Amino acid sequence: xxxxxxxxxxxxxxxxxxxxxxxxxxxxxxxxxxxxxxxxxxxxxxxxxxxxxxxxxxxxxxxxxxxxxxxxxxxxxxxxxxxxxxxxxxxxxxxxxxxxxxxxxxxxxxxxxxxxxxxxxxxxxxxxxxxxxxxxxxxxxxxxxxxxxxxxxxxxxxxxxxxxxxxxxxxxxxxxxxxxxxxxxxxxxxxxxxxxxxxxxxxxxxxxxxxxxxxxxxxxxxxx
Amino acid sequence: xxxxxxxxxxxxxxxxxxxxxxxxxxxxxxxxxxxxxxxxxxxxxxxxxxxxxxxxxxxxxxxxxxxxxxxxxxxxxxxxxxxxxxxxxxxxxxxxxxxxxxxxxxxxxxxxxxxxxxxxxxxxxxxxxxxxxxxxxxxxxxxxxxxxxxxxxxxxxxxxxxxxxxxxxxxxxxxxxxxxxxxxxxxxxxxxxxxxxxxxxxxxxxxxxxxxxxxxxxxxxxxx
DNA sequence: CCCATGATCAATTACTCTATTGAATAGTAT
DNA sequence: ATACTATTCAATAGAGTAATTGATCATGGG
Numbered sequence: 001x002x003x004x005x006x007x008x009x010x011x012x013x014x015x016x017x018x019x020x021x022x023x024x025x026x027x028x029x030x031x032x033x034x035x036x037x038x039x040x041x042x043x044x045x046x047x048x049x050x051x052x053x054x055x056x057x058x059x060x061x062x063x064x065x066x067x068x069x070x071x072x073x074x075x076x077x078x079x080x081x082x083x084x085x086x087x088x089x090x091x092x093x094x095x096x097x098x099x100x101x102x103x104x105x106x107x108x109x110x111x112x113x114x115x116x117x118x119x120x121x122x123x124x125x126x127x128x129x130x131x132x133x134x135x136x137x138x139x140x141x142x143x144x145x146x147x148x149x150x151x152x153x154x155x156x157x158x159x160x161x162x163x164x165x166x167x168x169x170x171x172x173x174x175x176x177x178x179x180x181x182x183x184x185x186x187x188x189x190x191x192x193x194x195x196x197x198x199x200x201x202x203x204x205x206x207x208x209x210x211x212x213x214x215x216x217x218x219x220x221x222x223x224x
Numbered sequence: 225x226x227x228x229x230x231x232x233x234x235x236x237x238x239x240x241x242x243x244x245x246x247x248x249x250x251x252x253x254x255x256x257x258x259x260x261x262x263x264x265x266x267x268x269x270x271x272x273x274x275x276x277x278x279x280x281x282x283x284x285x286x287x288x289x290x291x292x293x294x295x296x297x298x299x300x301x302x303x304x305x306x307x308x309x310x311x312x313x314x315x316x317x318x319x320x321x322x323x324x325x326x327x328x329x330x331x332x333x334x335x336x337x338x339x340x341x342x343x344x345x346x347x348x349x350x351x352x353x354x355x356x357x358x359x360x361x362x363x364x365x366x367x368x369x370x371x372x373x374x375x376x377x378x379x380x381x382x383x384x385x386x387x388x389x390x391x392x393x394x395x396x397x398x399x400x401x402x403x404x405x406x407x408x409x410x411x412x413x414x415x416x417x418x419x420x421x422x423x424x425x426x427x428x429x430x431x432x433x434x435x436x437x438x439x440x441x442x443x444x445x446x447x448x
Numbered sequence: 449c450c451c452a453t454g455a456t457c458a459a460t461t462a463c464t465c466t467a468t469t470g471a472a473t474a475g476t477a478t
Numbered sequence: 479a480t481a482c483t484a485t486t487c488a489a490t491a492g493a494g495t496a497a498t499t500g501a502t503c504a505t506g507g508g
Contacts, residue, residue, distance in 0.1 A: 018245030
């Protein structure tokens with residue numbers, strides 16, 4: 001094998017990973033899996049795909065070794081194959097956010113004025129958490145909270161937020177977080193909370209970024 | 225626009241970056257550009273592509289905002305659009321190296337026993353550079369050396385190495401480096417040097433990784 | 449001003465995948 | 479047995495891909 005053949009094959013093999021990243025549904029599946037391990041039908045529902053189609057996309061990701069799966073009972077539970085997979089996805093996402101004008105336009109159109117939400121970044125949140133001056137609310141679905149959440153956060157899924165307002169403090173600022181910078185849950189939570197007179201802001205990042213930063217997390221239990 | 229439409233479009237736009245990464249030639253072009261800015265014909269020659277084809281691939285990368293270009297005289301000089309692009313490529317490459325069995329096999333077949341080369345990692349090299357106990361040789365083409373190299377490294381392109389052996393010290397260990405972990409230049413340089421009685425090892429990484437680590441670099445001048 | 453040069457473009461060829469659906473199948477728990 | 483989940487298969491419809499060739503367009507030197 002000549003040097004050229006070696007290079008062609010090497011880069012060609014690496015392009016298999018690129019191919020796995022070359023479809024929006026697959027990126028959404030990676031984003032979901034960054035929140036925690038999930039079954040196929042669960043993922044299919046969240047991503048609005050048929051089970052057969054979701055399964056096919058997951059096979060593509062699996063062949064590229066970006067995800068792995070285990071059979072647990074009737075369900076096949078998928079997970080990111082390594083922490084580095086989230087880092088890869090995050091870098092792609094962040095490059096897109098910074099450099100693709102189309103995304104900026106899209107976010108401005110759909111998410112409206114995010115400036116008003118006065119996002120807190122994770123370093124600031126961590127500092128203020130230590131001082132006990134802030135209440136943190138995880139507005140993702142409970143299943144994601146259970147698999148991992150910011151230490152000290154309370155689970156109040158967006159869908160339940162309105163009828164559980166009484167649980168939340170009015171004497172402290174509330175910081176809501178969700179899946180990541182493009183996730184809409186926290187935005188909507190903050191708007192709802194403010195309408196009801198709470199002081200609320202959103203976390204810039206989501207849980208996966210918090211975990212990747214090595215900041216304190218917890219899992220399993222259901223409250224605080 | 226509903227939430228689903230927003231998600232579909234958001235992930236769809238991000239997939240444009242994935243699509244740009246979904247071809248081996250384009251990954252090779254990114255790898256080359258990580259060494260320094262290059263003209264189209266230069267890139268085409270290095271990657272063994274026709275100029276028209278290289279140009280087309282570069283447009284794909286440009287549309288994904290991974291590279292940018294400026295016209296300088298007759299030439300169009302391409303460059304990585306941001307440092308984050310190298311990070312993205314590196315992460316993809318490293319994931320592939322660790323997780324794709326096919327790549328492991330390929331490297332073992334073509335590069336043979338790399339263990340024997342006793343690679344030095346960049347932290348160790350940096351330590352020993354400070355102590356002056358090691359001579360560093362950049363075996364990439366001169367044009368890449370000129371655009372940036374490890375501070376204190378001497379340029380001896382692999383093609384000229386054999387007839388310039390007299391320039392190299394016999395009383396110190398020599399560390400050769402090139403473009404990155406899958407680049408063959410340094411491997412061949414070390415083998416050649418050892419055949420001629422030098423003490424030589426290769427750097428695990430290449431220049432782009434050294435620079436990304438924030439370690440001392442230089443550019444322009446042609447020696448030392 | 450003209451011409452050589454470098455890069456892009458347009459048109460063409462020749463495919464190779466691609467995503468998706470619906471039905472069949474395999475595996476598993478009760 | 480049977481209800482359930484996931485994968486596989488077959489079929490469809492379509493989109494997109496990479497590459498080549500020759501024309502075209504800028505640019506700078508003579």
